[in-house]
Amino acid sequence: AAGVIQSPRHLIKEKRETATLKCYPIPRHDxxxxxxxxxxxxxxFLISFYExxxxxxxxxxDRFSAQQFSDYHSELxxxxxxxxxxxxxxxxxxxxxxxxxxxxxxxxxxxxxxx
Amino acid sequence: xxxxxxxISMDSYEGQEVNITCSHNNIATNDYITWYQQFPSQGPRxxxxxxxxxxxxxxxxxxxxxxRKSSTLSLPRVSLSDTAVYYCxxxxxxxxxxxxxxxxxxxxSP
Numbered sequence: 001a002a003g004v005i006q007s008p009r010h011l012i013k014e015k016r017e018t019a020t021l022k023c024y025p026i027p028r029h030d031x032x033x034x035x036x037x038x039x040x041x042x043x044x045f046l047i048s049f050y051e052x053x054x055x056x057x058x059x060x061x062d063r064f065s066a067q068q069f070s071d072y073h074s075e076l077x078x079x080x081x082x083x084x085x086x087x088x089x090x091x092x093x094x095x096x097x098x099x100x101x102x103x104x105x106x107x108x109x110x111x112x113x114x115x
Numbered sequence: 116x117x118x119x120x121x122x123i124s125m126d127s128y129e130g131q132e133v134n135i136t137c138s139h140n141n142i143a144t145n146d147y148i149t150w151y152q153q154f155p156s157q158g159p160r161x162x163x164x165x166x167x168x169x170x171x172x173x174x175x176x177x178x179x180x181x182x183r184k185s186s187t188l189s190l191p192r193v194s195l196s197d198t199a200v201y202y203c204x205x206x207x208x209x210x211x212x213x214x215x216x217x218x219x220x221x222x223x224s225p
Contacts, residue, residue: 004158033212042202043159043215056212090158103149104213106158 002026004107006091012113013081021076021110025093031055032074033092033104034066043090049074078112086114119203124220133190135219137203140184145207148179148186153200153218162201163188190221198223 005024013019025032031050035043036059045058049068060066063081068074078085088111092104120138127133139148147166151159163170165177165186176189190197202218 035215042218043153045212045214048212058212058214088156092158103161103164104159106160109156109158111156 004091004093004105006089006107006110008110009108010111010113012115014115015081015083017081017114018077018079019081019112020078021089021091021112023074023076023091023093023107025072025074025091026105029093029095029105030072031094032068032072033094034060034074034076035090035092035106036087037090037109038084038087041087046076081112081114083114086112088112119205119216121201121203121217121219123217124222126222126224127193128224129194130192133193133197133221133223135188135190135201135203135221136185137188138185139203139205142183142205143207146183146205147207148177148183149204149206149213150175150177150188151202151204151215153202159202159215193221193223195223195225197221 007022033048034046037043046060047066048056052068064078066076088109090106090109092106094104149164150162152162153159163175163177167179170177178187200218200220202215204213206213
């Protein structure tokens with residue numbers, strides 16, 4: 001069965017650089033979530049989109065932005081990278097909000113290392 | 116969103132039953148209880164979900180008392196591959212984003 005696809009799987013950047021992570025949800029899933037998980041930390045919710053509109057916002061820094069495109073894939077843009085941004089970034093998708101079972105399907109994550 | 120409290124860690128041996136309890140004293144009427152499992156460097160994976168009483172699937176059972184202020188995830192006959200972090204999440208599914216709290220690190224030994 002198709003799963004959530006994230007790219008790139010690994011990314012190394014220097015401080016103050018920018019990075020873009022991509023997420024391709026499971027077909028027919030129209031809701032996408034982004035989570036950040038630092039070393040030894042629990043996943044922290046960043047932002048979510050439903051039908052290409054932002055639906056919830058969590059602890060996403062102002063330096064980060066995200067959007068969902070017409071094909072439902074999503075991109076997380078991170079600028080002015082800091083050492084503390086080094087983390088695993090997970091994307092998850094689900095069926096339509098309001099009718100789903102609450103089950104989120106997570107991708108394998110993108111590991112960002114900021115040097 | 117209801118806050119959850121779980122043990123930081125638990126130890127078990129292969130073949131034993133493991134019960135992980137989660138406290139959620141402020142659970143709201145519309146909230147469901149969902150458990151996720153996460154292996155190192157992998158995305159969390161849905162295990163089970165319930166609203167009240169008992170729910171069972173091929174992987175685990177979820178026990179929820181009548182007051183719903185706590186829930187217990189039961190893993191029968193654990194194996195080494197069940198070593199992972201287990202998260203209890205509480206929220207109004209479909210309408211609010213589920214947030215992860217501090218999970219329980221389960222270590223299964225031979």
